Amino acid sequence: MEEQYSLYQQYHPQRIRVIPPGINLERFHPQPRSGRPPIAESLERFLQDPHKPCILALSRASSRKNVAALVRAYGEDPDLQELANLVLILGNREDIRDLESESRQVMTELLLLIDRYDLYGRVAYPKSNRPEDVPALYRLAAYRRGVFVNPALTEPFGLTLLEAAACGLPIVATQDGGPRDILAACQNGLLVDPLDLGSIQTGLKTALGQPEQWQQWSRNGLQGVRKHYTWPSHVKRYLSQLRPLLKRPPLTLPTGLRNLPLPKALPSSPHWDPVLPRRNRIPLYRRLLIADIDGTLIGDRQGLRELLIHLHKARPTLGLGIATGRCLESALQVLREWEVPLPEVLITSVGGEIHYGPQLTLDQSWQDYISPNWQPEAIRSAMTELPGLRPQIPVTDRPLNKVGYVLDPAQAPKPRQILQHLKQQQLSARAIFCHQRYLDLLPQRASKGDAVRFFAHKWGYALTDILVAGDSGNDESMLTCGALAMVVRNYSPELKKLQRGCQPIYFAQQSHAWGILEALHHFDWLA
Numbered sequence: 001m002e003e004q005y006s007l008y009q010q011y012h013p014q015r016i017r018v019i020p021p022g023i024n025l026e027r028f029h030p031q032p033r034s035g036r037p038p039i040a041e042s043l044e045r046f047l048q049d050p051h052k053p054c055i056l057a058l059s060r061a062s063s064r065k066n067v068a069a070l071v072r073a074y075g076e077d078p079d080l081q082e083l084a085n086l087v088l089i090l091g092n093r094e095d096i097r098d099l100e101s102e103s104r105q106v107m108t109e110l111l112l113l114i115d116r117y118d119l120y121g122r123v124a125y126p127k128s129n130r131p132e133d134v135p136a137l138y139r140l141a142a143y144r145r146g147v148f149v150n151p152a153l154t155e156p157f158g159l160t161l162l163e164a165a166a167c168g169l170p171i172v173a174t175q176d177g178g179p180r181d182i183l184a185a186c187q188n189g190l191l192v193d194p195l196d197l198g199s200i201q202t203g204l205k206t207a208l209g210q211p212e213q214w215q216q217w218s219r220n221g222l223q224g225v226r227k228h229y230t231w232p233s234h235v236k237r238y239l240s241q242l243r244p245l246l247k248r249p250p251l252t253l254p255t256g257l258r259n260l261p262l263p264k265a266l267p268s269s270p271h272w273d274p275v276l277p278r279r280n281r282i283p284l285y286r287r288l289l290i291a292d293i294d295g296t297l298i299g300d301r302q303g304l305r306e307l308l309i310h311l312h313k314a315r316p317t318l319g320l321g322i323a324t325g326r327c328l329e330s331a332l333q334v335l336r337e338w339e340v341p342l343p344e345v346l347i348t349s350v351g352g353e354i355h356y357g358p359q360l361t362l363d364q365s366w367q368d369y370i371s372p373n374w375q376p377e378a379i380r381s382a383m384t385e386l387p388g389l390r391p392q393i394p395v396t397d398r399p400l401n402k403v404g405y406v407l408d409p410a411q412a413p414k415p416r417q418i419l420q421h422l423k424q425q426q427l428s429a430r431a432i433f434c435h436q437r438y439l440d441l442l443p444q445r446a447s448k449g450d451a452v453r454f455f456a457h458k459w460g461y462a463l464t465d466i467l468v469a470g471d472s473g474n475d476e477s478m479l480t481c482g483a484l485a486m487v488v489r490n491y492s493p494e495l496k497k498l499q500r501g502c503q504p505i506y507f508a509q510q511s512h513a514w515g516i517l518e519a520l521h522h523f524d525w526l527a
Contacts, residue, residue, distance in 0.1 A: 015372060017241050020181070021159065022231035028135050028166035030142060030222065037136035039129065046124035047085050053208055054124075054146040055080075056137060056169070058089040058160055061103040066151045066174075066194050068109050073151075073200040075117025080201055083208045084146060085122055089137060092128040138167035145214060147172055147207040151194045155179055162229050165221030170214055172203040186224025188217045245368075282344050282356065282459055285319035287525060290347070290452060290478070291469040291516060293324040293331060296488050298338045299512035307513040308340065310526055318525060321345035321455075323448045325432075325440060325474050327402075328355060350432050350440045350474050351451040352401030366454055370401070370443040373428050379403050379441055382425050388412030392438070403429075403441040415439060434473030435492055449477030456483070467523060469516045471495070479505055484523060488515035 031037075044050040055074065059065040067088060074086050088110070093099055096107045114123050129137070141148060141164075148164035150173040157178035161171050165182075171189035173179035183191055190206060193199040207214060227233065282288075289311070291297045298304060311320055320343045324331050328348045335342070346355040352370070354363040380403055383389060388411025392404035413421070415431040418439070422429055430447060432440040448470075456463055466483040468475075473494040479485040480498070487495055490511040498505050506522055508515030520526050 018181075019234065019237050019241065020157065020178075020229060022229055022234035023159070023162050023166055023225065025166060025226070025230055028138065028163045030168040031139040037133070037140055039126075039133040039136050040140055042126045042129075043087060043124040043140075046121070046126075048121035050085070051144065053084040053144050054087045054141050055084050055204055055208075056087045056089070056141040056146055056148050056164075057151070058134070058137065058148075059150070059152070061090040061099070061106040063102060063106055064153050065106075066153045067106065068113060069194060069197060070149060070151045070200065071110055071113045071117075071119075071123070073197040073204070074123075075113060075119055076197065077201045077205075080205055080208075081119075081122055083205065085124065086119070087137075087141070088123065088125040089129055089134075090125065094127070134163070135167065138164050138169050142167050142169040142218065145208075145211070147189070147204060147214075149200075149204065150174055150179060151192070151200060152176070153194050158182060162225055166225045166229075168218045168222055170207050170217035170221065172200070172207055182229075185228045186221050188221030188224060245364075281316070281319060284316045285344070286317050287465045287467070288319045288321055288344070288461065289467050289469065289516070289520070289525075290321040290323050290345070290483075292471060292475050292478075293322055293326065293334060295471040295490060295492075295512070296469050296475075296516070297322065297340070297513060298334065299490070300514060301338070303510075303513035303517065304338060304340070307517045310517060310520065314526055319344045321347070323347035323351070323452065323468070323470075323475075323478055325350045325404075325434070325438075328353060328360070345455060347448060347451045347455070349402040350442055351446045351448045351477075352442055354451055354455060363455075363458075365458070366451065367401075369454070370445040370450075374401070374443040375427055376401070376403050378425075379422060379427055379429055382422055382427060383418075383441075386413055386418065386421060389439070401443060401446065405439045405441075407437050407439055409436065412439075432474045432477075434475075434494065436494070438474075440474065447477040448475060449479075449481035452478055452481050452483060467519065467525065469519065486516065486519035486522075488512055490515075 057067060057070055059067065067090065071086070074080055090107070093107070096104055099107065110125070114120065138148065146169065148161070148169045148171045150158055150161060150171065152174050155174050155177045158173065161173055161179060161182050164171055165186055165188050172192055173183065173189065174194040175191035176194070179191060183189060190203040192203040207217070311318060322331065322343045324347070326334065326348060328346065331346060331348050342358065344357060346360070348355065354366045355361060356363065383403070383405065388408035389405045392406055415433050419429065419431055428444050429441040430444050432442060432447065452466065452468060453463070456466055463482040464484060467486065468478045468481070468483045469486050469488065470479055471488050471490060472492040476495065476498070479487065479495070486506040486508055487498065488508050488511050499507060506519050508518045510518050
């Protein structure tokens with residue numbers, strides 16, 4: 001697991017929790033010592049002495065499952081053949097020639113090995129089995145004092161090991177991945193080296209040749225599965241990981257925000273609802289307009305007034321959100337100055353934060369998602385080595401989730417050179433460049449577009465029920481995130497390339513809020 005997840009740039013081992021699945025104990029359980037399952041007949045026609053213990057292997061016919069090594073280990077050990085039969089359950093087939101290439105090669109190799117070691121009468125390999133046969137196979141093997149074996153080269157988890165254990169069948173498994181965790185929890189068998197035939201042989205003979213040990217492992221498996229791997233235990237462990245996240249302290253607003261006057265209702269709109277509703281309205285809307293502030297939502301007061309009146313008339317069908325490069329304090333300040341009612345969702349700091357509703361509730365799950373490997377202070381330190389960069393004024397530079405700069409185009413490196421510089425110092429960031437002079441460095445997973453998609457998924461919106469509006473480079477990810485998108489006429493040249501893109505984006509003939517209003521009519525959202 002570590003090798004796999006460490007390939008991701010956001011790999012953070014201290015934050016990984018592995019929660020194993022559960023199994024259905026109504027399906028997988030020991031059987032009484034009487035009774036003969038129907039699957040027994042299909043096995044017995046292969047075997048000279050069908051009442052001997054059996055070594056049961058159940059998997060796909062895949063080379064990774066390493067079944068050929070199991071057959072070699074069995075074929076080269078007469079004592080093992082004397083102790084038990086070998087039962088290979090490898091999926092369903094009509095004709096080996098019709099199987100996919102890998103499965104065909106595996107089955108052909110197994111038949112050749114059975115022939116080489118002359119294992120006829122000792123090995124069963126039925127052509128088919130039904131889903132209801134699987135629990136019966138485990139119970140039959142347990143009834144005959146056999147063992148379940150998983151000799152896979154690699155095994156991420158190994159659900160069949162739990163199924164076998166729940167039926168009282170001891171296990172011999174590869175010392176890789178999930179089997180190590182299962183054996184540590186259940187103490188119901190042995191781990192072996194899948195590349196060492198001697199190790200496989202010794203493990204199987206230990207399980208089959210020591211009756212008292214077999215009985216102890218059988219009991220341990222039953223108890224361990226009930227304790228650790230039922231669905232109730234799975235839910236219990238899952239909730240134990242969630243509860244600390246649900247007990248986070250409430251949001252404490254920054255000092256500069258606590259006494260900041262919030263937006264007021266428009267003086268010319270006497271029927272406007274109160275700006276601060278009693279509860280979050282996001283679930284009530286069918287559609288949502290999410291607009292950038294500077295150059296898009298604001299810039300023309302009359303156009304903004306007309307837009308807000310139309311949005312008011314469209315309630316509760318259509319709600320308003322913003323996505324801005326400004327930090328929360330700055331965004332609220334400019335909304336107050338332009339007399340914009342408090343939006344339902346505020347995506348701020350170029351996607352670095354998401355806030356909701358009248359209490360400006362911070363979305364902590366978004367913060368947790370983008371925060372791994374984000375080192376703002378180390379990035380600030382590394383950026384001092386580069387020329388032509390001046391930090392943005394403090395009010396627009398959030399220390400926790402955005403590091404912003406004003407560029408001198410004549411001296412500053414290109415954004416990709418800046419990212420390369422950070423990468424050389426093992427620092428990861430996302431670069432957002434706009435208006436030919438502003439550079440924002442964000443956590444790798446953060447952007448306006450990613451925040452919009454996260455918001456839509458969390459609140460159950462289809463992306464086609466969200467219209468995003470922008471005018472500059474820091475809106476590009478939002479305009480191409482899959483939502484309906486529009487660009488106002490006064491857009492920055494960096495967005496011109498979007499006119500040639502595959503995703504249809506509406507380019508308005510009017511500027512600022514007038515352009516947004518034009519787009520709402522174009523998409524027939526005000527009907």
